[in-house]
Amino acid sequence: MSNQFAALVIIDMQRGMSDPAIGERNNPDAENNIQSLLTEWRKAGWPVVHVRHISRTPNSPFWPGLPGAEFQPALVPQPKEHVVEKNIPCAFTHSGLERWLHAREIKRLVIVGVSTSNSVEATARTAGNLGFDTHVVADATFTFAKQDYAGTYRTADEVHAMSLANLEGEYAAIVSSDKALTLFSSLN
Template sequence: MNEQPVALLIIDMQRGMSDPAIGERNNPDAETNIQRLLAKWRETGWPVVHVRHISRTPGSPFWPGQPGAEFQPALAPLVNEHVVEKNVPCAFTQTGLERWLHVRGIKRLVIVGVSTSNSVEATVRTSGNLGFDTQVVADATFTFAKQDHAGVYRSADEVHAMSLANLEGEYARILYVEHVLNEVALTHD
Protein backbone atom coordinates (compact mmCIF):
# COMPACT_ATOMS: atom_id res chain seq x y z
CA MET A 1 0.00 0.00 0.00
CA ASN A 2 1.16 3.51 -0.76
CA GLU A 3 2.82 5.16 2.24
CA GLN A 4 0.82 8.35 1.79
CA PRO A 5 -2.94 7.82 2.14
CA VAL A 6 -5.11 9.50 -0.48
CA ALA A 7 -8.57 10.59 0.66
CA LEU A 8 -11.58 10.49 -1.63
CA LEU A 9 -13.77 13.50 -0.83
CA ILE A 10 -17.36 13.05 -2.06
CA ILE A 11 -19.20 16.36 -1.97
CA ASP A 12 -22.98 16.77 -1.52
CA MET A 13 -24.14 13.57 -3.18
CA GLN A 14 -27.52 13.89 -1.51
CA ARG A 15 -31.00 13.01 -2.71
CA GLY A 16 -31.87 16.68 -3.28
CA MET A 17 -29.18 16.93 -5.96
CA SER A 18 -31.01 14.41 -8.13
CA ASP A 19 -34.25 16.43 -8.17
CA PRO A 20 -35.05 17.41 -11.80
CA ALA A 21 -36.48 20.71 -10.49
CA ILE A 22 -32.92 21.95 -9.93
CA GLY A 23 -32.58 22.30 -13.68
CA GLU A 24 -30.42 21.18 -16.57
CA ARG A 25 -27.27 19.40 -15.47
CA ASN A 26 -24.30 17.92 -17.25
CA ASN A 27 -22.44 14.63 -16.92
CA PRO A 28 -25.26 12.11 -16.42
CA ASP A 29 -22.61 9.44 -15.68
CA ALA A 30 -21.18 11.28 -12.67
CA GLU A 31 -22.91 9.10 -10.07
CA THR A 32 -21.73 5.90 -11.78
CA ASN A 33 -18.18 7.26 -11.97
CA ILE A 34 -18.26 8.25 -8.30
CA GLN A 35 -19.47 4.75 -7.42
CA ARG A 36 -16.52 3.26 -9.34
CA LEU A 37 -14.05 5.43 -7.44
CA LEU A 38 -15.76 4.73 -4.12
CA ALA A 39 -15.56 0.96 -4.75
CA LYS A 40 -11.83 1.24 -5.51
CA TRP A 41 -11.17 3.34 -2.39
CA ARG A 42 -13.03 0.83 -0.24
CA GLU A 43 -11.09 -2.02 -1.84
CA THR A 44 -7.73 -0.33 -1.15
CA GLY A 45 -8.70 0.75 2.36
CA TRP A 46 -7.93 4.40 1.69
CA PRO A 47 -9.92 7.02 3.60
CA VAL A 48 -13.28 8.21 2.30
CA VAL A 49 -14.89 11.47 3.41
CA HIS A 50 -18.56 12.11 2.66
CA VAL A 51 -19.55 15.77 2.74
CA ARG A 52 -23.19 16.68 3.31
CA HIS A 53 -24.71 20.12 2.96
CA ILE A 54 -27.13 20.99 5.76
CA SER A 55 -29.02 24.17 4.95
CA ARG A 56 -29.74 26.95 7.43
CA THR A 57 -32.76 28.00 5.34
CA PRO A 58 -36.10 26.52 6.49
CA GLY A 59 -37.93 24.94 3.59
CA SER A 60 -34.73 24.05 1.72
CA PRO A 61 -34.53 20.46 0.42
CA PHE A 62 -31.27 20.28 2.42
CA TRP A 63 -32.85 21.35 5.71
CA PRO A 64 -32.16 18.80 8.48
CA GLY A 65 -34.62 15.92 8.41
CA GLN A 66 -35.76 16.53 4.82
CA PRO A 67 -35.37 13.65 2.34
CA GLY A 68 -33.21 15.89 0.12
CA ALA A 69 -30.58 16.13 2.86
CA GLU A 70 -30.08 12.35 2.95
CA PHE A 71 -27.21 10.72 1.09
CA GLN A 72 -28.07 9.02 -2.18
CA PRO A 73 -28.37 5.33 -1.22
CA ALA A 74 -25.74 4.09 -3.69
CA LEU A 75 -23.23 6.58 -2.24
CA ALA A 76 -24.14 6.36 1.44
CA PRO A 77 -21.21 6.23 3.86
CA LEU A 78 -20.19 3.07 5.66
CA VAL A 79 -19.83 3.26 9.44
CA ASN A 80 -16.02 3.54 9.19
CA GLU A 81 -16.15 6.44 6.68
CA HIS A 82 -15.92 10.01 7.87
CA VAL A 83 -18.91 12.35 7.42
CA VAL A 84 -18.53 16.13 7.33
CA GLU A 85 -21.58 18.36 7.62
CA LYS A 86 -21.29 21.87 6.24
CA ASN A 87 -23.57 24.91 6.05
CA VAL A 88 -21.68 26.85 3.37
CA PRO A 89 -20.24 25.70 0.03
CA CYS A 90 -16.69 25.04 1.28
CA ALA A 91 -16.22 21.72 3.09
CA PHE A 92 -13.33 23.17 5.12
CA THR A 93 -15.18 26.13 6.61
CA GLN A 94 -16.03 25.52 10.28
CA THR A 95 -16.10 21.72 9.90
CA GLY A 96 -12.82 20.41 11.33
CA LEU A 97 -12.01 18.70 8.00
CA GLU A 98 -8.52 20.19 7.74
CA ARG A 99 -7.60 18.94 11.23
CA TRP A 100 -9.11 15.50 10.54
CA LEU A 101 -6.92 15.17 7.43
CA HIS A 102 -3.74 16.44 9.13
CA VAL A 103 -4.15 14.10 12.12
CA ARG A 104 -4.21 11.16 9.68
CA GLY A 105 -1.26 12.40 7.64
CA ILE A 106 -3.40 12.88 4.53
CA LYS A 107 -1.84 15.33 2.10
CA ARG A 108 -3.54 14.29 -1.14
CA LEU A 109 -7.24 14.63 -1.96
CA VAL A 110 -9.27 13.32 -4.88
CA ILE A 111 -12.46 15.40 -5.04
CA VAL A 112 -15.74 14.42 -6.72
CA GLY A 113 -19.39 15.44 -6.39
CA VAL A 114 -21.63 18.40 -6.95
CA SER A 115 -21.81 21.07 -7.92
CA THR A 116 -18.66 21.86 -9.85
CA SER A 117 -19.43 25.59 -9.88
CA ASN A 118 -20.34 25.83 -6.22
CA SER A 119 -19.31 23.46 -3.43
CA VAL A 120 -16.70 21.60 -5.46
CA GLU A 121 -15.03 24.81 -6.64
CA ALA A 122 -15.15 26.40 -3.18
CA THR A 123 -13.70 23.31 -1.50
CA VAL A 124 -10.99 22.81 -4.13
CA ARG A 125 -9.84 26.43 -3.92
CA THR A 126 -9.46 26.12 -0.15
CA SER A 127 -7.81 22.71 -0.41
CA GLY A 128 -5.21 24.08 -2.82
CA ASN A 129 -4.67 27.17 -0.69
CA LEU A 130 -4.12 24.98 2.38
CA GLY A 131 -1.37 23.10 0.54
CA PHE A 132 -3.12 19.80 -0.15
CA ASP A 133 -2.18 17.98 -3.37
CA THR A 134 -5.67 18.27 -4.85
CA GLN A 135 -7.17 16.47 -7.80
CA VAL A 136 -10.64 17.01 -9.25
CA VAL A 137 -12.20 14.23 -11.29
CA ALA A 138 -13.92 16.02 -14.18
CA ASP A 139 -16.22 13.13 -15.13
CA ALA A 140 -17.16 12.45 -11.50
CA THR A 141 -18.45 15.99 -10.91
CA PHE A 142 -21.37 17.87 -12.38
CA THR A 143 -23.14 21.19 -12.25
CA PHE A 144 -26.20 23.02 -13.51
CA ALA A 145 -26.99 25.53 -16.24
CA LYS A 146 -27.23 29.17 -15.23
CA GLN A 147 -27.11 32.72 -16.48
CA ASP A 148 -23.78 34.47 -16.28
CA HIS A 149 -23.33 37.93 -14.79
CA ALA A 150 -24.15 39.56 -18.14
CA GLY A 151 -27.43 37.63 -18.34
CA VAL A 152 -26.23 35.17 -20.97
CA TYR A 153 -27.57 31.63 -20.57
CA ARG A 154 -24.75 29.12 -20.08
CA SER A 155 -25.35 25.40 -20.47
CA ALA A 156 -24.35 23.04 -17.67
CA ASP A 157 -21.44 21.85 -19.84
CA GLU A 158 -20.21 25.44 -20.24
CA VAL A 159 -20.50 26.19 -16.52
CA HIS A 160 -18.71 22.91 -15.70
CA ALA A 161 -15.90 23.61 -18.18
CA MET A 162 -15.35 27.12 -16.83
CA SER A 163 -15.26 25.92 -13.23
CA LEU A 164 -12.66 23.30 -14.09
CA ALA A 165 -10.65 25.93 -15.98
CA ASN A 166 -10.78 28.18 -12.90
CA LEU A 167 -9.26 25.39 -10.80
CA GLU A 168 -6.72 23.86 -13.21
CA GLY A 169 -3.12 24.45 -12.26
CA GLU A 170 -3.41 26.99 -9.49
CA TYR A 171 -5.59 24.96 -7.11
CA ALA A 172 -5.74 21.43 -8.48
CA ARG A 173 -5.01 18.97 -11.24
CA ILE A 174 -8.02 18.01 -13.33
CA LEU A 175 -8.16 14.30 -14.08
CA TYR A 176 -10.65 11.70 -15.35
CA VAL A 177 -11.90 8.52 -13.69
CA GLU A 178 -9.82 6.14 -15.83
CA HIS A 179 -6.62 8.03 -15.03
CA VAL A 180 -7.36 7.99 -11.29
CA LEU A 181 -8.25 4.27 -11.30
CA ASN A 182 -5.06 3.45 -13.23
CA GLU A 183 -2.99 5.52 -10.80
CA VAL A 184 -4.53 3.73 -7.80
CA ALA A 185 -3.90 0.34 -9.43
CA LEU A 186 -0.23 1.21 -9.99
CA THR A 187 0.27 2.09 -6.33
CA HIS A 188 -1.16 -1.28 -5.27
CA ASP A 189 0.68 -3.62 -7.64
Protein backbone atom coordinates in the same frame (compact mmCIF):
# COMPACT_ATOMS: atom_id res chain seq x y z
CA MET B 1 5.71 9.45 7.57
CA SER B 2 2.69 10.56 5.57
CA ASN B 3 0.22 8.20 3.99
CA GLN B 4 0.76 7.78 0.26
CA PHE B 5 -2.87 7.10 -0.56
CA ALA B 6 -5.45 9.77 -1.23
CA ALA B 7 -8.72 10.43 0.52
CA LEU B 8 -11.78 10.30 -1.71
CA VAL B 9 -13.91 13.36 -0.87
CA ILE B 10 -17.52 12.96 -2.05
CA ILE B 11 -19.33 16.28 -1.98
CA ASP B 12 -23.08 16.75 -1.51
CA MET B 13 -24.28 13.54 -3.14
CA GLN B 14 -27.65 13.84 -1.45
CA ARG B 15 -31.13 12.91 -2.60
CA GLY B 16 -32.03 16.55 -3.25
CA MET B 17 -29.34 16.78 -5.93
CA SER B 18 -31.15 14.24 -8.10
CA ASP B 19 -34.36 16.29 -8.22
CA PRO B 20 -35.04 17.35 -11.85
CA ALA B 21 -36.54 20.61 -10.53
CA ILE B 22 -33.01 21.86 -9.80
CA GLY B 23 -32.56 22.37 -13.53
CA GLU B 24 -30.48 21.30 -16.49
CA ARG B 25 -27.33 19.48 -15.45
CA ASN B 26 -24.40 17.95 -17.26
CA ASN B 27 -22.52 14.67 -16.95
CA PRO B 28 -25.36 12.15 -16.47
CA ASP B 29 -22.77 9.41 -15.77
CA ALA B 30 -21.25 11.24 -12.79
CA GLU B 31 -23.07 9.11 -10.18
CA ASN B 32 -21.88 5.88 -11.83
CA ASN B 33 -18.30 7.18 -11.93
CA ILE B 34 -18.50 8.22 -8.28
CA GLN B 35 -19.81 4.77 -7.35
CA SER B 36 -16.97 3.11 -9.27
CA LEU B 37 -14.37 5.22 -7.50
CA LEU B 38 -16.01 4.61 -4.13
CA THR B 39 -16.01 0.85 -4.74
CA GLU B 40 -12.29 0.87 -5.56
CA TRP B 41 -11.44 3.10 -2.58
CA ARG B 42 -13.34 0.76 -0.27
CA LYS B 43 -11.63 -2.34 -1.72
CA ALA B 44 -8.24 -0.74 -1.18
CA GLY B 45 -9.12 0.40 2.35
CA TRP B 46 -8.31 4.02 1.53
CA PRO B 47 -9.98 6.87 3.45
CA VAL B 48 -13.36 8.17 2.28
CA VAL B 49 -14.95 11.45 3.33
CA HIS B 50 -18.64 12.10 2.68
CA VAL B 51 -19.63 15.76 2.73
CA ARG B 52 -23.27 16.66 3.32
CA HIS B 53 -24.80 20.09 2.90
CA ILE B 54 -27.21 20.99 5.68
CA SER B 55 -29.12 24.15 4.79
CA ARG B 56 -29.85 27.04 7.13
CA THR B 57 -32.92 27.91 5.05
CA PRO B 58 -36.10 26.21 6.34
CA ASN B 59 -37.70 25.80 2.88
CA SER B 60 -34.60 24.18 1.36
CA PRO B 61 -34.71 20.51 0.32
CA PHE B 62 -31.44 20.21 2.30
CA TRP B 63 -33.01 21.23 5.61
CA PRO B 64 -32.12 18.74 8.40
CA GLY B 65 -34.52 15.79 8.55
CA LEU B 66 -35.93 16.26 5.06
CA PRO B 67 -35.43 13.46 2.48
CA GLY B 68 -33.38 15.78 0.23
CA ALA B 69 -30.70 16.10 2.91
CA GLU B 70 -30.15 12.32 3.06
CA PHE B 71 -27.31 10.67 1.16
CA GLN B 72 -28.24 9.02 -2.12
CA PRO B 73 -28.85 5.32 -1.38
CA ALA B 74 -25.94 4.05 -3.51
CA LEU B 75 -23.51 6.41 -1.74
CA VAL B 76 -24.46 5.99 1.92
CA PRO B 77 -21.36 6.15 4.14
CA GLN B 78 -20.11 2.99 5.80
CA PRO B 79 -19.48 3.17 9.57
CA LYS B 80 -15.70 3.62 9.21
CA GLU B 81 -16.04 6.45 6.68
CA HIS B 82 -15.85 10.06 7.82
CA VAL B 83 -18.89 12.35 7.44
CA VAL B 84 -18.56 16.14 7.31
CA GLU B 85 -21.58 18.41 7.53
CA LYS B 86 -21.40 21.94 6.16
CA ASN B 87 -23.71 24.94 5.84
CA ILE B 88 -21.75 26.81 3.15
CA PRO B 89 -20.11 25.65 -0.10
CA CYS B 90 -16.59 24.97 1.25
CA ALA B 91 -16.23 21.64 3.07
CA PHE B 92 -13.27 22.95 5.07
CA THR B 93 -14.89 26.00 6.68
CA HIS B 94 -16.01 25.35 10.28
CA SER B 95 -16.09 21.56 9.74
CA GLY B 96 -12.91 20.13 11.22
CA LEU B 97 -12.04 18.47 7.88
CA GLU B 98 -8.55 19.96 7.69
CA ARG B 99 -7.75 18.78 11.23
CA TRP B 100 -9.15 15.29 10.48
CA LEU B 101 -6.93 14.97 7.39
CA HIS B 102 -3.81 16.28 9.15
CA ALA B 103 -4.34 13.92 12.12
CA ARG B 104 -4.18 11.02 9.64
CA GLU B 105 -1.29 12.57 7.70
CA ILE B 106 -3.36 12.58 4.52
CA LYS B 107 -1.86 14.96 1.97
CA ARG B 108 -3.69 13.92 -1.23
CA LEU B 109 -7.35 14.46 -2.06
CA VAL B 110 -9.53 13.22 -4.89
CA ILE B 111 -12.68 15.36 -5.07
CA VAL B 112 -15.93 14.24 -6.69
CA GLY B 113 -19.57 15.28 -6.42
CA VAL B 114 -21.70 18.32 -6.96
CA SER B 115 -21.80 21.06 -7.90
CA THR B 116 -18.68 21.75 -9.88
CA SER B 117 -19.35 25.49 -9.90
CA ASN B 118 -20.19 25.72 -6.22
CA SER B 119 -19.16 23.31 -3.45
CA VAL B 120 -16.65 21.33 -5.55
CA GLU B 121 -14.88 24.48 -6.72
CA ALA B 122 -14.95 26.12 -3.26
CA THR B 123 -13.59 23.00 -1.57
CA ALA B 124 -10.90 22.38 -4.20
CA ARG B 125 -9.71 26.00 -4.03
CA THR B 126 -9.37 25.80 -0.27
CA ALA B 127 -7.68 22.40 -0.42
CA GLY B 128 -5.13 23.75 -2.88
CA ASN B 129 -4.56 26.86 -0.79
CA LEU B 130 -4.02 24.69 2.30
CA GLY B 131 -1.30 22.74 0.48
CA PHE B 132 -3.13 19.48 -0.24
CA ASP B 133 -2.22 17.65 -3.45
CA THR B 134 -5.71 18.03 -4.90
CA HIS B 135 -7.33 16.25 -7.84
CA VAL B 136 -10.83 16.98 -9.15
CA VAL B 137 -12.39 14.21 -11.22
CA ALA B 138 -14.05 15.86 -14.24
CA ASP B 139 -16.33 12.93 -15.12
CA ALA B 140 -17.35 12.35 -11.48
CA THR B 141 -18.56 15.91 -10.91
CA PHE B 142 -21.48 17.82 -12.36
CA THR B 143 -23.17 21.19 -12.24
CA PHE B 144 -26.21 23.08 -13.49
CA ALA B 145 -26.96 25.61 -16.21
CA LYS B 146 -27.15 29.26 -15.17
CA GLN B 147 -26.93 32.81 -16.42
CA ASP B 148 -23.57 34.49 -16.17
CA TYR B 149 -23.09 37.93 -14.63
CA ALA B 150 -23.80 39.61 -17.99
CA GLY B 151 -27.09 37.74 -18.27
CA THR B 152 -25.97 35.26 -20.91
CA TYR B 153 -27.40 31.77 -20.50
CA ARG B 154 -24.65 29.17 -20.02
CA THR B 155 -25.30 25.46 -20.42
CA ALA B 156 -24.33 23.09 -17.65
CA ASP B 157 -21.46 21.84 -19.82
CA GLU B 158 -20.18 25.42 -20.22
CA VAL B 159 -20.44 26.15 -16.49
CA HIS B 160 -18.70 22.83 -15.70
CA ALA B 161 -15.86 23.51 -18.16
CA MET B 162 -15.27 27.01 -16.79
CA SER B 163 -15.19 25.79 -13.19
CA LEU B 164 -12.65 23.12 -14.08
CA ALA B 165 -10.59 25.72 -15.96
CA ASN B 166 -10.68 27.96 -12.87
CA LEU B 167 -9.17 25.15 -10.79
CA GLU B 168 -6.68 23.59 -13.23
CA GLY B 169 -3.07 24.18 -12.31
CA GLU B 170 -3.59 26.75 -9.56
CA TYR B 171 -5.63 24.77 -7.06
CA ALA B 172 -5.96 21.23 -8.42
CA ALA B 173 -5.17 18.81 -11.18
CA ILE B 174 -8.18 17.87 -13.28
CA VAL B 175 -8.33 14.14 -14.06
CA SER B 176 -10.73 11.48 -15.33
CA SER B 177 -12.00 8.61 -13.18
CA ASP B 178 -9.69 6.18 -14.97
CA LYS B 179 -6.69 8.48 -14.46
CA ALA B 180 -7.50 8.87 -10.76
CA LEU B 181 -7.59 5.10 -10.27
CA THR B 182 -4.38 4.56 -12.22
CA LEU B 183 -2.56 7.39 -10.48
CA PHE B 184 -3.46 6.41 -6.93
CA SER B 185 -3.25 2.63 -7.42
CA SER B 186 0.41 3.11 -8.38
CA LEU B 187 1.14 4.75 -5.00
CA ASN B 188 0.34 1.62 -3.00
